[in-house]
Amino acid sequence: MRRRTAVLALGTATALLVTGCSTMSPEADGTVTLNMVESLTNPTRTALLKDLIADFEQQNPKVKVNLVSPPTEQADQKLQQMLQSGSGVDVLEVRDITVGPWSNNGWLYDMKKDLDGWKGWEAMTENAVNASKDAKGATYFVPYGFYGLSLFYRTDLIEKAGFDKPPATWEELLEQAKAIHDPSERRYGYAFRGGANANSNATAAIEAYLADDVDPANGFKLKDGRTIFAAPEAEDAIENYLKLFKQASPKSSVSWGYPEMVEAFSNGSTAFLLQDPEVIATVSESKSISKDQWGTAPLVSGPGGKTVQPLATAGWGVAKGSGHKAEAVKLVQFLSQGEASTSFTKRNSLVPILKSATSDPFYKSGPWASYVTMTEQPDKYLVVTQPRGVSWWAEWQQKADADVQKLVLGKTSPKELLAGWDAFWTEKWQQEQ
Numbered sequence: 001m002r003r004r005t006a007v008l009a010l011g012t013a014t015a016l017l018v019t020g021c022s023t024m025s026p027e028a029d030g031t032v033t034l035n036m037v038e039s040l041t042n043p044t045r046t047a048l049l050k051d052l053i054a055d056f057e058q059q060n061p062k063v064k065v066n067l068v069s070p071p072t073e074q075a076d077q078k079l080q081q082m083l084q085s086g087s088g089v090d091v092l093e094v095r096d097i098t099v100g101p102w103s104n105n106g107w108l109y110d111m112k113k114d115l116d117g118w119k120g121w122e123a124m125t126e127n128a129v130n131a132s133k134d135a136k137g138a139t140y141f142v143p144y145g146f147y148g149l150s151l152f153y154r155t156d157l158i159e160k161a162g163f164d165k166p167p168a169t170w171e172e173l174l175e176q177a178k179a180i181h182d183p184s185e186r187r188y189g190y191a192f193r194g195g196a197n198a199n200s201n202a203t204a205a206i207e208a209y210l211a212d213d214v215d216p217a218n219g220f221k222l223k224d225g226r227t228i229f230a231a232p233e234a235e236d237a238i239e240n241y242l243k244l245f246k247q248a249s250p251k252s253s254v255s256w257g258y259p260e261m262v263e264a265f266s267n268g269s270t271a272f273l274l275q276d277p278e279v280i281a282t283v284s285e286s287k288s289i290s291k292d293q294w295g296t297a298p299l300v301s302g303p304g305g306k307t308v309q310p311l312a313t314a315g316w317g318v319a320k321g322s323g324h325k326a327e328a329v330k331l332v333q334f335l336s337q338g339e340a341s342t343s344f345t346k347r348n349s350l351v352p353i354l355k356s357a358t359s360d361p362f363y364k365s366g367p368w369a370s371y372v373t374m375t376e377q378p379d380k381y382l383v384v385t386q387p388r389g390v391s392w393w394a395e396w397q398q399k400a401d402a403d404v405q406k407l408v409l410g411k412t413s414p415k416e417l418l419a420g421w422d423a424f425w426t427e428k429w430q431q432e433q
Contacts, residue, residue, distance in 0.1 A: 039075035100389025128353035141317035145350025177248035189248030196257035199400030
């Protein structure tokens with residue numbers, strides 16, 4: 001999953017981070033100033049947050065919010081430095097890959113008691129409520145939205161190839177992509193991910209083939225305790241996935257990451273793309289394909305007709321070292337409900353956290369409709385939590401991406417790849433015991 005890249009930071013934010021200044025004390029008139037730190041920074045997003053903060057300050061005249069916006073590439077490191085110091089941050093952006101280590105280090109405040117009885121829970125989807133709690137029931141962040149996969153497809157190329165609807169399964173995806181694929185015409189079936197984060201799409205295929213047997217609490221485990229990589233169906237999934245590269249993808253996609261995949265679909269050269277909803281905005285701005293030439297479909301399923309939706313998420317939390325926890329929680333509540341939440345998810349192309357989105361015209365039609373479909377059919381599109389919060393997640397990504405590239409280059413086999421992944425996770429989990 002891709003996260004947005006920052007291109008600039010506020011000078012005041014840099015100064016704050018460098019000096020490591022402490023959480024501000026109340027002013028003489030009782031006004032409290034909160035330091036709020038975002039991590040997935042970009043200029044448009046920062047401007048939106050400032051607008052939302054202005055609305056919050058208007059409703060809460062005794063609370064001022066200082067937004068800190070470090071560049072994305074440095075943000076987690078800067079946040080960790082601030083959290084370690086125990087001061088300088090009140091409200092912060094917490095992601096599914098940071099909540100584990102940060103909470104284990106005692107840097108995050110558990111908002112569970114503060115949010116007990118909060119009416120905002122009633123307006124949230126089941127996915128959002130579940131994502132707000134860790135395995136022990138603690139609430140270290142409230143999600144502001146989700147990054148979920150769907151299938152982007154070319155309506156005109158599908159029709160020209162003789163199909164009347166987009167593929168619903170991984171096998172159908174291979175079939176249609178092969179039929180459309182014609183390198184001599186510079187027309188390719190599938191935008192394969194062979195570079196950065198290649199493991200994510202390969203894992204999505206495996207989980208789909210094992211949908212009914214996957215542990216919802218740990219998307220890399222089967223319900224019997226083994227890893228998903230140990231099941232025979234996993235090999236079928238990887239073999240089919242490898243065929244997508246060999247028979248329906250550009251050879252250059254061996255090194256494609258997010259930018260190359262999205263560009264290949266947006267410029268009209270590939271027929272299918274598996275990606276997050278943020279790509280909707282990018283494709284909508286394309287001058288190479290018109291709005292009636294593309295659409296999105298729900299995430300393709302495995303042979304059993306079901307699939308697993310590995311939702312990635314992030315949200316707003318409160319630092320354990322904050323001296324103004326009540327006001328900080330109030331800001332988290334404000335950003336997580338009503339118009340503030342709706343504006344943030346729409347303008348950041350996120351799967352929404354509010355139930356009302358299913359009846360919102362913005363989400364009910366066009367490319368967003370597939371996400372609503374998946375939300376409304378939880379028995380077919382099974383939501384699981386991947387173990388993205390473990391301390392070795394970065395190590396896993398590096399290893400798994402390298403293994404996928406070896407696979408597509410013919411330097412390893414599906415069986416060997418899966419044996420290595422099974423051994424990796426089995427050993428890590430055994431060390432935890």
